[in-house]
Amino acid sequence: MTRAGICCTDLEITRGYMGYRGVLGHELLGIVEACDDPQLVGRRVVAEINLGCGHCRACAADLARHCAKRTVLGIVGKDGCHAECVTLPTGNLHVVPDEVTDDRAVFAEPLAAAFEILEQVHVAPDERVLVLGDGKLGLLATMVLSTAGADTTLVGRHPHKLAIAESAGARASTEVPAVAGFDVVVEATGNAAGLATALGAVRPRGTVVLKSTYHGRPAVDTARIVIDEIRVVGSRCGRFGPALRSLASGRIDPKPLVEETYALADGVVAYEHAARKGALKVCLVP
Amino acid sequence: MTRAGICCTDLEITRGYMGYRGVLGHELLGIVEACDDPQLVGRRVVAEINLGCGHCRACAADLARHCAKRTVLGIVGKDGCHAECVTLPTGNLHVVPDEVTDDRAVFAEPLAAAFEILEQVHVAPDERVLVLGDGKLGLLATMVLSTAGADTTLVGRHPHKLAIAESAGARASTEVPAVAGFDVVVEATGNAAGLATALGAVRPRGTVVLKSTYHGRPAVDTARIVIDEIRVVGSRCGRFGPALRSLASGRIDPKPLVEETYALADGVVAYEHAARKGALKVCLVP
Numbered sequence: 001m002t003r004a005g006i007c008c009t010d011l012e013i014t015r016g017y018m019g020y021r022g023v024l025g026h027e028l029l030g031i032v033e034a035c036d037d038p039q040l041v042g043r044r045v046v047a048e049i050n051l052g053c054g055h056c057r058a059c060a061a062d063l064a065r066h067c068a069k070r071t072v073l074g075i076v077g078k079d080g081c082h083a084e085c086v087t088l089p090t091g092n093l094h095v096v097p098d099e100v101t102d103d104r105a106v107f108a109e110p111l112a113a114a115f116e117i118l119e120q121v122h123v124a125p126d127e128r129v130l131v132l133g134d135g136k137l138g139l140l141a142t143m144v145l146s147t148a149g150a151d152t153t154l155v156g157r158h159p160h161k162l163a164i165a166e167s168a169g170a171r172a173s174t175e176v177p178a179v180a181g182f183d184v185v186v187e188a189t190g191n192a193a194g195l196a197t198a199l200g201a202v203r204p205r206g207t208v209v210l211k212s213t214y215h216g217r218p219a220v221d222t223a224r225i226v227i228d229e230i231r232v233v234g235s236r237c238g239r240f241g242p243a244l245r246s247l248a249s250g251r252i253d254p255k256p257l258v259e260e261t262y263a264l265a266d267g268v269v270a271y272e273h274a275a276r277k278g279a280l281k282v283c284l285v286p
Numbered sequence: 287m288t289r290a291g292i293c294c295t296d297l298e299i300t301r302g303y304m305g306y307r308g309v310l311g312h313e314l315l316g317i318v319e320a321c322d323d324p325q326l327v328g329r330r331v332v333a334e335i336n337l338g339c340g341h342c343r344a345c346a347a348d349l350a351r352h353c354a355k356r357t358v359l360g361i362v363g364k365d366g367c368h369a370e371c372v373t374l375p376t377g378n379l380h381v382v383p384d385e386v387t388d389d390r391a392v393f394a395e396p397l398a399a400a401f402e403i404l405e406q407v408h409v410a411p412d413e414r415v416l417v418l419g420d421g422k423l424g425l426l427a428t429m430v431l432s433t434a435g436a437d438t439t440l441v442g443r444h445p446h447k448l449a450i451a452e453s454a455g456a457r458a459s460t461e462v463p464a465v466a467g468f469d470v471v472v473e474a475t476g477n478a479a480g481l482a483t484a485l486g487a488v489r490p491r492g493t494v495v496l497k498s499t500y501h502g503r504p505a506v507d508t509a510r511i512v513i514d515e516i517r518v519v520g521s522r523c524g525r526f527g528p529a530l531r532s533l534a535s536g537r538i539d540p541k542p543l544v545e546e547t548y549a550l551a552d553g554v555v556a557y558e559h560a561a562r563k564g565a566l567k568v569c570l571v572p
Contacts, residue, residue, distance in 0.1 A: 220504065
């Protein structure tokens with residue numbers, strides 16, 4: 001392990017989410033120490049976090065992230081990367097282009113999750129997109145959508161985060177614009193009120209991309225979904241190719257999201273920092 | 287007016303849905319008595335129920351059904367067709383082909399709503415589709431999807447309705463098949479438990495088509511939508527062209543759905559009949 005990120009999911013797991021017990025962490029950058037493929041030994045790699053069975057229909061379609069028998073690094077049945085070493089199948093590894101620095105490469109996993117939006121939903125470059133929530137994922141989604149050409153507005157609460165979105169070419173606001181009717185709304189606030197806001201801000205026949213998972217089962221205005229024929233699309237992990245290409249070209253630069261880097265030995269302090277309200281990315285270095 | 291259908295929405299309105307006060311009814315067949323277009327006078331017509339402003343972006347896109355200023359026949363700000371006469375814009379009228387009998391033509395509106403599923407979602411002919419709810423809309427959706435070639439299963443409670451689905455070439459069952467993982471699930475039960483069943487029966491990355499509107503705001507397992515990357519698509523009114531073509535060719539025959547026809551003067555009795563548990567289509571003739 002060279003470097004690892006702390007994600008909101010890690011914090012949720014410490015509060016009981018997924019009922020997981022084991023080593024935390026799924027955002028990683030490392031050097032391959034040993035591998036069946038000698039070409040990979042010594043290479044700098046990032047890694048996809050879903051480990052499929054390799055035999056089912058989902059795995060055959062290169063969708064291990066939807067394999068019913070999958071384990072997930074640091075989340076389901078597989079020790080994670082907040083450690084000095086981690087094991088992973090060779091097929092999960094992606095060599096990082098030399099031009100991508102360590103502090104950027106560690107964003108490959110959450111950036112892939114942001115690119116997942118474009119794998120699932122056709123966002124035309126003329127469309128108006130609203131991103132709700134200026135957390136790490138909301139900011140990465142704003143960067144991805146803005147870079148794809150969409151007229152993108154991020155709504156958040158923290159001036160320094162909104163400034164990051166503006167630097168990436170997006171609009172930023174502390175309130176949902178009065179002229180709503182957005183073609184696509186990405187809900188990344190992490191609280192159920194965000195979904196209600198999203199359903200109120202999307203145009204008829206528009207798309208709400210749901211990135212947040214909430215505690216419990218929120219009450220949803222399903223009548224609005226039916227009457228306005230809204231599409232609600234759940235969105236989770238993505239492929240690493242688009243993320244690594246955008247990092248290598250410099251089209252997307254997540255470095256402004258790095259708030260602090262801690263030694264792995266100070267992991268508990270690092271987690272406490274990451275849990276602070278409004279914290280950006282906290283990283284660990286073994 | 288030649289003939290009108292009573293829809294579940296009409297029954298909901300009598301219980302307070304939409305806060306509408308006025309003449310009920312939006313499923314109609316009639317003869318044009320007077321019209322700016324002399325070609326239409328004396329013709330047998332059905333009619334789209336959304337009356338747009340004619341000037342906005344939705345109306346320009348031939349989507350009056352999503353015009354923010356629309357009235358809706360017998361539902362929002364426009365007297366409906368459970369009457370001897372009704373007025374409608376010429377643009378809302380569709381001439382019924384001669385080969386479609388009156389008792390079939392009156393299904394044009396709900397059948398268009400069933401075809402709306404195919405306008406919104408690409409259902410490939412190899413896909414496995416589950417329809418939840420053997421009410422009128424569930425049966426029409428089953429007919430449409432089965433006719434489109436999909437491997438369609440209707441889940442309902444009433445043997446005589448399940449038999450109608452089987453006659454239309456679909457499978458029918460009183461329980462969700464143990465091997466779930468359907469590509470598309472159409473929720474048409476009218477109760478919120480149906481949405482939970484739909485989310486449990488759809489495969490990862492599959493589509494739930496939401497036809498039902500529920501009382502209040504149901505609690506929804508949004509985490510499942512995110513983790514399994516499910517698409518939930520709200521679906522309402524559809525275009526009449528596909529409905530009329532399928533009736534004219536005989537590909538779809540809704541006649542088995544007719545339960546009883548009453549004189550308009552017996553409308554209250556007809557509504558009471560339509561409100562019986564498990565009732566199929568009740569029609570009115572002026």
